Amino acid sequence: MSDVPSWTLLHAHLHRTLKQRQLLEVGQRILVAVSGGQDSLCLLRLLVDLQPKWNWHLAVAHCDHRWQPDTGNADFVQNLADAWKLPFYLKTAERIDKTEAGAREWRYQALAQMAQQYHLACIVTGHTASDRAETLLYNLVRGSGADGLQALTWKRPLAAGVFLIRPLLGVTRAETAQFCQEMGLEFWHDPSNQDLKYARNRIRRELLPYLCTHFNPQAEQTLAQTAELLQAEVDYLESEANQLLQQSLHQNQLRLNRVLVRQAPLALQRRVIRRFLQSLLPCAPGFEHIEKIIPLLNAPNRSQTDPLPGGAIAIVQGDWIQLI
Numbered sequence: 001m002s003d004v005p006s007w008t009l010l011h012a013h014l015h016r017t018l019k020q021r022q023l024l025e026v027g028q029r030i031l032v033a034v035s036g037g038q039d040s041l042c043l044l045r046l047l048v049d050l051q052p053k054w055n056w057h058l059a060v061a062h063c064d065h066r067w068q069p070d071t072g073n074a075d076f077v078q079n080l081a082d083a084w085k086l087p088f089y090l091k092t093a094e095r096i097d098k099t100e101a102g103a104r105e106w107r108y109q110a111l112a113q114m115a116q117q118y119h120l121a122c123i124v125t126g127h128t129a130s131d132r133a134e135t136l137l138y139n140l141v142r143g144s145g146a147d148g149l150q151a152l153t154w155k156r157p158l159a160a161g162v163f164l165i166r167p168l169l170g171v172t173r174a175e176t177a178q179f180c181q182e183m184g185l186e187f188w189h190d191p192s193n194q195d196l197k198y199a200r201n202r203i204r205r206e207l208l209p210y211l212c213t214h215f216n217p218q219a220e221q222t223l224a225q226t227a228e229l230l231q232a233e234v235d236y237l238e239s240e241a242n243q244l245l246q247q248s249l250h251q252n253q254l255r256l257n258r259v260l261v262r263q264a265p266l267a268l269q270r271r272v273i274r275r276f277l278q279s280l281l282p283c284a285p286g287f288e289h290i291e292k293i294i295p296l297l298n299a300p301n302r303s304q305t306d307p308l309p310g311g312a313i314a315i316v317q318g319d320w321i322q323l324i
Contacts, residue, residue, distance in 0.1 A: 036188030039126035042176035112159035130173035133223035150230035241271035262297035
């Protein structure tokens with residue numbers, strides 16, 4: 001044990017990141033989402049080591065999707081929490097959802113419920129720069145705009161009184177693996193991470209290595225940097241779009257002032273129209289729905305679209321675009 005370092009460059013990096021980005025506060029009550037894999041194990045160990053400096057109250061949460069026939073993973077995480085004298089909370093899925101999106105949605109709901117139940121102010125996860133690069137690629141090939149390309153953010157509200165925080169977004173998966181090796185941490189190997197039927201596993205195991213080999217050895221880092229740049233730009237555009245939307249909405253919320261909107265740059269026009277449609281349609285509008293509205297900004301009176309989701313039609317009425 002004497003060969004195990006007590007303070008590494010990764011400790012210093014996380015300590016500095018938390019301060020600079022104001023992600024966590026001194027004395028905060030924190031729920032650490034631990035899958036048992038190297039990233040979450042690295043995060044938990046870092047937070048445990050930093051706890052004396054920050055006076056946190058730490059607790060461990062594990063979400064069992066029931067993808068595996070045994071509960072070895074949950075037992076592994078519970079034994080780890082017991083060894084480090086941390087409260088342990090387990091949530092087991094009532095039904096098995098084999099889709100990535102469904103499992104992720106359930107996991108965040110489960111974590112939010114545990115945080116609220118035990119009065120924990122924030123949830124921290126072990127998402128890394130590698131996850132950020134994979135998410136950018138995953139959403140890019142699915143046709144996402146800038147919002148989806150920067151979907152993994154440092155901090156966002158998850159539920160009432162609960163924030164989701166990802167303090168390792170500046171750290172690669174290779175760095176978490178090295179940390180676990182240096183600290184002598186054995187982590188759980190999830191067989192589902194090898195299953196190439198999941199799109200993210202194919203990106204991780206096939207696409208990113210191909211990009212690194214044939215295009216840019218630092219592809220993972222540069223993609224993560226792109227996501228970071230996009231996050232700041234999206235934050236700015238969303239702020240501007242929100243102001244324009246409030247100025248352009250009629251008091252009944254069903255009409256949009258096209259004279260004001262058409263004076264804005266196209267990027268803001270699209271965001272305002274997307275928000276306008278989101279509040280009125282039964283499902284989230286896609287790119288094609290937003291593009292149907294854009295021509296109405298300059299169209300003659302009584303011009304209209306074909307039916308949008310739910311059967312609504314957008315029609316020009318003087319200075320206004322209204323959904324009927």
